[in-house]
Amino acid sequence: MEAQQFLAEFGHIANAPSGIDRLRDMVLDLAVQGRLALSSESKESTLGLLDEIGRWRASQTQSKKGRRAKFEVPISDLDKPFSIPEHWVWVRNSDIFSLTKGKNPKDLGPEGKYPYLDIEALDRGNIQRYTNDEQAPRSSKADILVVCDGSRSGLVLDGNDGVIGSTLARVDTLPTIQHFVKLLFLHGYRRFNAEKKGAAIPHLDTARLLARPCGLPPISDQESIVAKVDELMALCDKLESQQQARRKLQNALRKSTLQAVASSQRPHELQTTWARLADNFGQLFHAPEDVVAFKGLILDLAVSGELLNTEHRHTASGADLLRAIAKKRIEWSIESEGQEQKEALAMLKKLRSQQMTIPDAVLPEHWAWASLLQVSQAVVDCHNKTAPYVSEGIHLIRTTDIRNGRMDLSRTRKISEETYAYWARRMPPKSGDIFFTREAPMGEAAIVPDGEKVCLGQRSMLIRLFPDLFSNRFLLYVIQSRSFQTRMIEAAIGMTVKHLRVGGVEDLVVPVPPMAEQDQIVAIVDALFRMCEHYEDQLSRKRRIATNFAASAVSSLTGIAIEEEEEPMKAPQTQLIAPLSLGTAPDIKAQAPLATILARHNGEMDAKDLWQRFGGEIDTFYAQLKTEVARGWILEPTPAEMREKPADTVNV
Incomplete structure (x- = not known):
């Protein structure tokens, strides 16, 4: 590798998303290819080392317990992923190390002779379980351990004194080459995704791992390579720390700028701070996720009345709107029939006994606070059973189908007309209704799209408004705001999985501006969100270009193509x-x-x-x-x- 080429590409790699990880990958790639060390050793010295490894392993009676699969098939040129120095030797991993798998020992408890080592104990450095099992495989502080099962399979850990659990394996190899073998494991974990397999719980594919070819250098090269890798990894750590410090300063600047917008007391102050924010958007927002915080600020300003000039005299108020909703609800209870009338009368009964806690947050004086029950025509719970699915039919909207204010109909379960008639018997959903999730996850909401027939799934509720009196778009923005989400979390129950009771949803409070101001706020938020999405798209495109460029640069420098990242883990089939x-x-x-x-x-x-x-x-x-x-x-x-x-x- 030419130094000038590396220096020319260094900045592009380091500043790309996950750029430091790319650099670490590149260091390990160059290390295992022998491109970080030059020596005058002969091939005979490497062959002598291989013989020494064989004699050592033959002398280890405990190595019989390890996985020592011997692969007699010669290493062909097609098997070799890259070239190595002439004085190195191609071997398979099984030629230079074996794996001793751990197990679940007997008598685990707070007392015992041997500490029990699992991933948690090694991560936190706090061993809490012990065993007296004399037959269980053990580890020492000088050993290398590798995680065999779980989402972190393939991760390399330093050993400790104790008994190794079933999710770990000890790497057995000649002590003088141990540091280089650890480097091989680090390379495999980072570059080749730890050779994982398994649909539900991924685990280390030890057979494939042991069969993988690798280049074996002489001891002098190994020592030089390990020292150089340590040096370069330390530089990567330092660079990463500097980037984090810069990011921290950028976050602080963005936070102070956003706070200036939020604390503006007069329209002209808001206009000035907003212009300052727009002029410096590129410096304040580094990644698409940074825009999320900005959207949260917009929603909080919107639902507190800060985005409107509300100083003039008002012809309508939130209290007037609540009276109009109450009047129309009574008319509905009189004019409706059957199940609809039952729902209307049930709403009126709940409202007579409902008690509401008013938040401390200040609203414009002509706005009001009200519960979801007070602003709605009806709030209806789902049928809390798993519906029978069919291959084609009506969309059943589960909590996983509602994200970020949108209803995703592309992957819904389907139910039959007969199931729909029973599951939606209380109140068939219609366009404009809001679906609200009260568990797993809690607090997501979306509006039923026009022209779609959908059914309410488990752990969700339907909110129907009087569309001429209360805007469903405004209510959706209120639900998405940080202030509402905070109140919702405070009202949630459950020690482990937080969720809302049906009554808890009905009691959640929302700000109530006049209908005309609701429409104005929705129009302003829509415009601001379009601007956010424009910048978010720019940042995403910039990130993709930088990522691809960095991957291409690393590939050209190392000669190893970057493998596509696997899709996120899916549920087992x-x-x-x-x-x-x-x-x-x-x-x-x-x-x-x-x-x-x-x-x-x-x-x-x-x-x-x-x-x-x-x-x-x-x-x-x-x-x-x-x-x-x-x-x-x-x-x-x-x-x-x-x-x-x-x-x-x-x-x-």
């Missing part, structure tokens, strides 16, 4: 047929969210339903399930069938 049952009730202070959910549902649930109520990523769910089963809070599932699910019915 299988279904656990056995139910999960509550075991020993955990202590109230224990971190046992799954057992807590089971306890609320009579101690038994299907795995799919438990995951949905847990609300986390699938790999996080399975990791938590494994922990709670190990501690006895959930009973070990009986032998269960893992049945492949048809493509149109995959849910978990």
Whole structure:
């Protein structure tokens, strides 16, 4: 590699998104190719080292416990991912190291002879469990450990004195080449995604790992390479620290500028601070996610009346609007029939006994505070059961289909007309209604699109307004605002998975400006959001170009093509047929969210339903399930069938 070429590309790589990680990848790529060290060693010295490794491994009786798969197939030119120096030797990983897999030892508890090592214990440096199991594989501080199971499989960790758990494996190799072998593992973890496989819980593909070819250098080259890698990685750490400091200063500048906008007391002050913000947008916003905070500020200004000139005399007020809504609701209860009349009368009954807590936030004097129940025609809960799905039919809107104020109809489950008639019997949704999620996740909302027939899914509620009296777009912006979300979180219940009761949703308070001002605010926010989206798109495009350029530069410098990143982990295409049952009730202070959910549902649930109520990523769910089963809070599932699910019915 030419130094001039590296220096010419360095700035582009370092300043790109994840640029420091690209540099670290490049350092490791160059290291394993022998391009960080030059020596006059002969090939005979490397072959002598390989013989020494073989003799050492043959003398280790404990190495029989490790995975020592020997691959007799010669390494062809097609197997070699890059070129290496002439005095290096191509070997397979299995020629220079083996893996000793850990296991779950007996008698885990607070007392014991040997510390129990798992990922958490090594990460936090706080060992809490011990064992007296003499047969379990052990580790020392001089060892290299590698994570074998879970989302972090392939991660390299420094060893510690103790017994290694089932998610870890000890790397057994000749001590004099241990540092270079660790470098090989670091390279594999960063560049080749740790050779993972597995749909639900990824794990290290040890057979593929041991079969992978690598270049073996002589000891002198290894020492030189390891020292150079340490030096360059330290420089990467320093550069990353400097970038974080610069980012921190930029965040502080953006925060102070946004606060100046938010604290403007007069229209001319708002105009001045806003112009300053617009003029310096490029310096204040570094990445698309930075614009999210700005949108939050816009919404908070909007729902507090700060985006309008409200100093003139007003012909209407929020109180007038609430009286008009109350009058129309009574008319509706008289004129409606059947189920609709039942809902109308139920609304009136709830309103007579509802008690509302007024927030401390100050509104324009002609605005008012009101509950969601007070501003709505009706607030209706869903039918809280899992609907039977069909391949074609009516959209069933689940909580996962509502994100960032939009209803995504591209991946919805479908239900039949018969199911729809029963599930939507209280109040069939119509265009303009708002769907609001009260759990998993909580506080998302979206408006039903025109011309679409949809059904309310579990853990969601329907909010119907009188469209000529209250704007659904304004209410949607209120729900998305940080101030509303803060009040909502304070009203939520639940020790593990936060959620809202039906009554809790009805009691949430919203600001009420006159209808004309609602429309004005919506128009202003729409215009500002269009500007935000323009800048956000520019930043996203700039980031993509920088990322691609950095990847191309690294590829040209190292000769290794950058592999496409895998898609985010999806739910497994299988279904656990056995139910999960509550075991020993955990202590109230224990971190046992799954057992807590089971306890609320009579101690038994299907795995799919438990995951949905847990609300986390699938790999996080399975990791938590494994922990709670190990501690006895959930009973070990009986032998269960893992049945492949048809493509149109995959849910978990």
